[in-house]
Amino acid sequence: MFNDKYDSAIFAGGCFWCMVHPFDQEPGIISVKAGYTGGLTPNPTYEQVCSESTGHTEAVEIIFDPSIISYKELVEIYWRQTDPTDAFGQFADRGSSYRPVIFYNSEEQREIAEASKEELNNSGRFDRPIVTHIEQAGPFYEAEPYHQNYYQKNSLHYNLYRQGSGRVKFIKENW
Template sequence: MDDQLQLATFAGGCFWCMVKPFDEMPGIEKVVSGYTGGTVENPTYEQVCSGVTGHTEAVQITFDPTVISYSKLMELYWLQIDPTDAEGQFYDRGDSYRPAIFYHNEEQRAIAEESKANLDKSGKFSKPIVVAIEPAKPFYEAEEYHQQFYQKNPERYMAYQHGSGRARFIERYWGEHNGSK
């Protein structure tokens, strides 16, 4: 990886829905769907979904901090999830779909903590912000058919966005300011 590039890792439910908003931003070099936080090396989708590996579906973002800051990535992250639901996201339930921020250094940890506290204080939500902030662990790339799902299967992606309740939630809480097009 280029010396100036950095990693950001976010879990926000189904990783299919977490790629597109970041993928479209200037300064983002790559967005990869995968699994992190568990105990099994190189888990498969089936293993992760079974709940026995301890992994969470996540996206790992390679970004250029001279073009887009980690703070900006944090802002975009909040616009994609229900930050008051620690048990999963929308239709997807369980640990493999829990929301979490996996920081790669102390600066990211501090920015994530401050961003979470600011969202909590904002009054935007009537319930507390419960997203976990944890140190990054090994990240395992998901199977190829999961990568760039929104591009490979646009109709299925849109149906899932709407059917899961994610699109409705984002529209309700963020309206036109959701960061994705």
């Protein structure tokens, strides 16, 4: 599926279930996978990541066609799914495994992410500083099959979770 004309992006914004759907619906997206990255434990399980012992965070890996959707557009979609002023988790999910991070895989991606973060910080949209980390991407480990496309396979639970976690309310109020 991945070839020379495609690129990848990795974003962490709390529960990975909630990060798949917003990207999955965009033209130019080839695939969105839930998984783990940013830590040291190879091939971690969901239980290990949730235990906060691996250093990993829940994230999504997006394969996209940059001739249809740009990395900058993906970063803009990313911001609108998160609370970029909360470094200690996202909404009801707390801890380092839910921290917000833009993982870049090239110098160009780093520059785009940094410029976008600065623009958001200077926009006045939030009263607190933008604390989302921007870090170099490392290995991405795909999550277990039951986590993939959770919003489609378990739509009732997914929608209740998005509401109950506070994510929907925050997005409506701030974006």
